[in-house]
Amino acid sequence: MRRILTIAGSDSSGGAGIQGDLRVITLLGAFGASVITALTAQTAGEVCAVEPVPAALVARQLEAVFADGPVNAIKTGMLARADTVRAVAAAVRGARVPTLVLDPVMRSTSGTRLLAEDAMQPLCTELLPLARVVTPNLAEAAELTGSGVRDVEGMERAARRLHEMGAASVLVTGGHLDGDPLDVLFDSGKCTLLAGRQTHRLGAHGSGCAHSSALATFLAMGMSVLAAASEAQRLVALAIGALPPSAGMATPLAAQDWCTRSEERAGVLAALRSAMDDLSRAKLGWLVPEVRTNLGYALPQARTRAEVAAFPGRITALAGRHVAVSPPAFGASRHIASVILAAMAHDRRSRAAMNIRSSPDILGACSSAGLRIAQFDRDDEPEPVRRHEGSSLDWGTRVALRRAGEVPDAICDRGAFGKEPMIRVLGQDPAEVIGKVRTIATCIKAPREEDLT
Structure with missing residues (x-):
């Protein structure tokens, strides 16, 4: 803290x-x-x-x-x-x-x-x-x-x-x-x-x-x-x-x-802790990208990043499991909070998100699982957005939502020079997001046991 x-x-x-x-x-x-x-x-x-x-x-x-x-x-x-x-x-x-x-x-x-x-x-x-x-x-x-x-x-x-x-x-x-x-x-x-x-x-x-x-x-x-x-x-x-x-x-x-009631904040943090426990037990560490992952959850009326909770220091992979560096806290993530706030601007129920590794196999697994996927291309990013630090994800998420006409199950970020490709899974709460991630994992062959250690 x-x-x-x-x-x-x-x-x-x-x-x-x-x-x-x-x-x-x-x-x-x-x-x-x-x-x-x-x-x-x-x-x-x-x-x-x-x-x-x-x-x-x-x-x-x-x-x-x-x-x-x-x-x-x-x-x-x-x-x-x-x-x-x-x-x-x-x-x-x-x-x-x-x-x-x-x-x-x-x-x-x-x-x-x-x-x-x-x-x-x-x-x-x-x-x-x-x-x-x-x-x-x-x-x-x-x-x-x-x-x-x-x-x-x-x-x-x-x-x-x-x-x-x-x-x-x-x-x-x-x-x-x-x-x-x-x-x-x-x-x-x-x-x-x-x-x-x-x-x-x-x-x-x-x-x-x-x-x-x-x-x-x-x-x-x-x-x-x-x-x-x-x-x-x-x-x-x-x-x-x-x-x-x-x-x-x-x-x-x-x-x-301007801070939603403490009971709601406690509920958001508890939901993140519970979802993190579930994720760790699933042994899906092979889905963690190079930049690591994060799982975020917003208060019902969130308007700012301070009203979105996530895991400080992000989530890494250890022995094939997702491991959080620190307990969840409000204001802990800029990136995943930007995605959640952009999604909430389209549908207030879409309060949770998590980023996972992207590859052709994982994208194929998303399709096989019947998940709705939207995408954006950073090559289309306007120059003012490029110059404004921290605005790319907000822009990209809004572009993907506008093209899809709805909040999809996942958004594919194709990446760019120096930017790792990423899939961001969306949901109404952390449990739903983790459920979608587990569904994706069942549709793809997991790596060998030695690759998890």
Whole structure:
């Protein structure tokens, strides 16, 4: 399980700060550790009092967290004072954590100052250069760069300037823009616009904390910065859209509104574990492709990869059996999740998929078993799709579905230069997928016993 550390203030209302961060991290399937930088007395709409935690105690908390084991990502929020910023920067440098998401919290939604004026200098010179991603809103970007940020052009200028100041990537969030929200991501030397959709946003207390916590968790799961930023934007938009009309009253952002009920998540994971046991007993390891395999299963209303569970590290073959490297977890697979989400867009019941090796014999076995097969050819892939990392499978699956006019039993990916040919078996749940895989296996001669070891 990925371990995510949030370094932030305590929010007595429970909607933001440490409390909001830990809720999001946990609901995304990671383990949350915390370091508290300040105690606050606040409601969902007003900060009533702030008491910073001494920097020495912040440093001791950090030492204790790192002594417990590796941390996969850190997210910082309210840091309050200059000496706390310096203590955090020193600890991050020493721990060499691969991912730091810096959410430069300066003021509360109600306007209360949460970062001392003299903390700006160490924030910019000591902590910001350590960040894999910094996530300012419009006001924070303006204060960090010293220039006005009121539109997309200003967001792009600010993103480039913050990169020049040391951040590896910059995500300027545009939730306060007029019209539909738009985030600007500067990553790999270019700006990308991430368009959102207008939702009921009044009083969405904790949206910034939820966004940066989700971003850190997605990055720890191995997503690219672009993919993680897109997923985080989507999840927070869903959460805000689920808020009831507040008639001017601030409302804590309930992360549960965008994470389907925990019972459903537990059911998805249990179904994957059961199917994996069945698959292992079947001794079908010869169907594992060179790139290994994965088995995924989505929540009923899944819209993002974070709502699709699969096996981290994929599934390999050992002594002729399928063996999972790790237990199933949500957000664990980019590839199989893309296939499942594309299939669900065509038929919401098609929530599971698994990739197996492709060969003429295996394709023939699919036909002999009476399975419906669709296919796509990567040579037909449009240039924009080729340039957009991680979009090939979504495109190919949608092409195959469109040609078939339905969700088939399997989709044949013919592969390309550097891309192994693959068959992806689809179904309504993992048990159905494994049943189809076993049917394919019965229609083809299995390899010799010595080939299984």
